[in-house]
Amino acid sequence: MAAKRSGTQSKRPQRKAASLQPVQEPRGEAPLSLERIVATAVDLLDAEGVDGLKMRRLADRLGAGAMSLYWHVGNKDEVFDLALDAVLEYRGPSHRVEAQDWRGDVVHMLEDWRAVMLRHPWSASLLPRRALGPNMLNRLELLSRTLSGAGVSDADLNVAIWSLWNYVMGATITRASFDLSDEDRAAGQQRLAGLSEHYPTIERSRLLLDNDWDGAFRKGLDFLLDGLGPRR
Amino acid sequence: MAAKRSGTQSKRPQRKAASLQPVQEPRGEAPLSLERIVATAVDLLDAEGVDGLKMRRLADRLGAGAMSLYWHVGNKDEVFDLALDAVLEYRGPSHRVEAQDWRGDVVHMLEDWRAVMLRHPWSASLLPRRALGPNMLNRLELLSRTLSGAGVSDADLNVAIWSLWNYVMGATITRASFDLSDEDRAAGQQRLAGLSEHYPTIERSRLLLDNDWDGAFRKGLDFLLDGLGPRR
DNA sequence: ACCTGAACACCGTTCAAGT
DNA sequence: ACCTGAACACCGTTCAAGT
Numbered sequence: 001m002a003a004k005r006s007g008t009q010s011k012r013p014q015r016k017a018a019s020l021q022p023v024q025e026p027r028g029e030a031p032l033s034l035e036r037i038v039a040t041a042v043d044l045l046d047a048e049g050v051d052g053l054k055m056r057r058l059a060d061r062l063g064a065g066a067m068s069l070y071w072h073v074g075n076k077d078e079v080f081d082l083a084l085d086a087v088l089e090y091r092g093p094s095h096r097v098e099a100q101d102w103r104g105d106v107v108h109m110l111e112d113w114r115a116v117m118l119r120h121p122w123s124a125s126l127l128p129r130r131a132l133g134p135n136m137l138n139r140l141e142l143l144s145r146t147l148s149g150a151g152v153s154d155a156d157l158n159v160a161i162w163s164l165w166n167y168v169m170g171a172t173i174t175r176a177s178f179d180l181s182d183e184d185r186a187a188g189q190q191r192l193a194g195l196s197e198h199y200p201t202i203e204r205s206r207l208l209l210d211n212d213w214d215g216a217f218r219k220g221l222d223f224l225l226d227g228l229g230p231r232r
Numbered sequence: 233m234a235a236k237r238s239g240t241q242s243k244r245p246q247r248k249a250a251s252l253q254p255v256q257e258p259r260g261e262a263p264l265s266l267e268r269i270v271a272t273a274v275d276l277l278d279a280e281g282v283d284g285l286k287m288r289r290l291a292d293r294l295g296a297g298a299m300s301l302y303w304h305v306g307n308k309d310e311v312f313d314l315a316l317d318a319v320l321e322y323r324g325p326s327h328r329v330e331a332q333d334w335r336g337d338v339v340h341m342l343e344d345w346r347a348v349m350l351r352h353p354w355s356a357s358l359l360p361r362r363a364l365g366p367n368m369l370n371r372l373e374l375l376s377r378t379l380s381g382a383g384v385s386d387a388d389l390n391v392a393i394w395s396l397w398n399y400v401m402g403a404t405i406t407r408a409s410f411d412l413s414d415e416d417r418a419a420g421q422q423r424l425a426g427l428s429e430h431y432p433t434i435e436r437s438r439l440l441l442d443n444d445w446d447g448a449f450r451k452g453l454d455f456l457l458d459g460l461g462p463r464r
Numbered sequence: 465a466c467c468t469g470a471a472c473a474c475c476g477t478t479c480a481a482g483t
Numbered sequence: 484a485c486c487t488g489a490a491c492a493c494c495g496t497t498c499a500a501g502t
Contacts, residue, residue, distance in 0.1 A: 032486080055476065065487045067477085072485095076476065125357065129409040132440075137431050144433035157437045162406075163399070163452030170402030171394075177361040199369050201376035205389045208364075220395030220456070227455025264467080287495065297468045299496085304466095308495065 032064050034072050034082070041083040042120065050122045053079070080126060085133025087120045088113075092142060102150030103225060109143055110164060110221065114172050121176040128169060140165075151230030160228040167224055171217050264296050266304050266314070273315040274352065282354045285311070312358060317365025319352045320345075324374060334382035335457060341375055342396060342453065346404050353408040360401060372397075383462030392460040399456055403449050 030036060040061050045053050055076055056066045073079055090112065093105045117124040127136070140161065147160055196203040210216065262268060272293050277285050287308055288298045305311055322344065325337045349356040359368070372393065379392055428435040442448065 054474095056474095067488075068486050070477075070486095125361070128406045129357070134430075137427065137434065140439065141431040141434050144437060144439065148433055148437075154437055158439050158442045159448050159451045161437075161439055162403075162442070162448050163455060166402030166406060166449075166452065167395070167399050167456075168402065169406060170398030170400065173405065174360045174394075174398065174401060195369065198366075199373040201380055202369065202373050205376060205380075205386055205393075207372065207376065207390050207393055210390045210394070216391050216394050217398075219391045220398065220460075223395060223459025224399075224452070224455055226459050228452075286493095288493095299469075300467050302467095302496075 032062060032068055032072060036062060037069060037072055037079070038082045038086050041079050042086060045083055045122045046120055050126065055079075077130075081130055081133060084123055084126050084130060085135045087116060087123050088133065088135040088139065090116075090135060090139050090142070100150075102146055103229070105146050106143065106164075106225065107218075107221065109139065109146070110168050111218075113139060114168055114217065117172045118176060118179070121179055124169065124172040124176045147228075152228070153231070156228075156231075163224055163228060164221075167220065171213075171220070175213050175217075264294060264300055264304060268294060269301060269304055269311070270314045270318050273311050274318060277315055277354045278352055282358065287311075309362075313362055313365060316355055316358050316362055317367045319348060319355050320365065320367040320371065322348075322367060322371050322374070332382075334378055335461070337378050338375065338396075338457065339450075339453065341371065341378070342400050343450075345371060346400055346449065349404045350408060350411070353411055356401065356404040356408045379460075384460070385463070388460075388463075395456055395460060396453075399452065403445075403452070407445050407449075 037058070041053060041058055044058055044061060048057075053076075055069055058079070059066045059069050062069075069079075073082075090109075093108045117127070132140070143164070144157060144161055148154070148157060152160055202208065269290070273285060273290055276290055276293060280289075285308075287301060290311070291298045291301050294301075301311075305314075322341075325340045349359070364372070375396070376389060376393055380386070380389060384392055434440065
């Protein structure tokens, strides 16, 4: 399972060490920079979703000509990569000195990861099709280290990591998609009504009306962790 | 968790019962029909991926004018919905009379579901963001019925179903994405090399080079089923 | 009932050019 | 070094019109 699609490399020089900032431009435009572009892209994505990110619109928000972006960035995919990884930053589980609570640490990491993606609902479905950025790799490294330290053997480690990845990604992509379509909720309900006869078990358990996403996520995760934990 | 985005309804009348087909047009064009459109869309998606499906291209393949499709179909999203559900058809676990092997049945259903999506790699990432079609609802109904029949209580059923959904979707979306980018494999490898120092645990376990997708899928699934199964 | 071409309002990106 | 407008090659979809 190799990393992929590294995104066309921009021919721009590495961003130089931050020179002292001019306090912040009054209200006019700060000079274009990769940082501003990425930050604005995240805002735009949060506000308008994946389809809302257009190069011209992004440039507009930055008060720049439509084509100015292409000096800082190779193409639109690179904007996606940068915005995605920007959002995934993580500073460890605040290492309290107390107990070696591997399970608590893992749950904290995964719930934080999920929460971040739900805060930026475009990010989850983007993550699997783009190359893993440094922030995501860092999260995977911390997760691996924690499980390994807890006693999961090297032979079992990959299965454990990928199972957790699969579960978290599936849960978050699904939930983010439903979030985005609250408008259609009504239409969905109605459609469901006509279906009860064909899908009696779904209807009885009210599967499609279940709202306890957080609880369901946590319970399923517990099942996985029961199985994945270090051999007792 | 309600169904959603039902796809703009076409104003076309329901397709009439199949009149006797003229054996198949020699090589010229059969008349345009919803069936042909959907079948051709699936072919096109298989060959070119989600971004490869363009209304003009689809019409081309059908030997029709670019705009003829819009009489049969409301818009492009409806084509996606129809192609997606067409691919998800399922005829139960061939009910052999033998043992009440609920676990075997569940594994069969989920592996078939995953296999179908991997055969049409565009389908997995599409599924969570579109309304559930009849074929997918049928799969969920069968899954629910099997778990319920095996003794999973109504209170636990939704958590069980959604956990399995999450796991299967996450696994399949991830794997299909990697499949699509074999070309970049080389670039990925190289990128990884430079990273080994920052992510030593990932490097040691060769997490990103692991190729045993099928085995990993099955093992993680077993962990989930251990936890989800009927209370013993 | 079914199909069509012209036309509109967009897209991402190239390029030659400005400062 | 950094930014720009004009232009190209596309898109999905509307519409008025054909048979």
